[in-house]
Amino acid sequence: NITNVKDKRLELVEISKVLIEILQDAGFTVVKILENGPSHIAAILGIDDYVAQIIFSETKKTISNLTSDL
Numbered sequence: 001n002i003t004n005v006k007d008k009r010l011e012l013v014e015i016s017k018v019l020i021e022i023l024q025d026a027g028f029t030v031v032k033i034l035e036n037g038p039s040h041i042a043a044i045l046g047i048d049d050y051v052a053q054i055i056f057s058e059t060k061k062t063i064s065n066l067t068s069d070l
Helices: 008-012 017-025 031-046 049-068
Strands: none
Touching: 008 017, 008 049, 017 031, 017 049, 031 049
């Protein structure tokens, strides 16, 4: 039984908590989201490309805000 280590930074992304849980359960991290892009997210989760684009954009925005605050 593989336990996914949850990326706590995902909880800072401004999307619904349900989406964050789904992403975490599927093993997504901030890095995986940004490296793989929206089409990969949509394919893995079986969701609409539009929703995957929102996830990607919000993740990118959150991480750039975090790194600019350092």
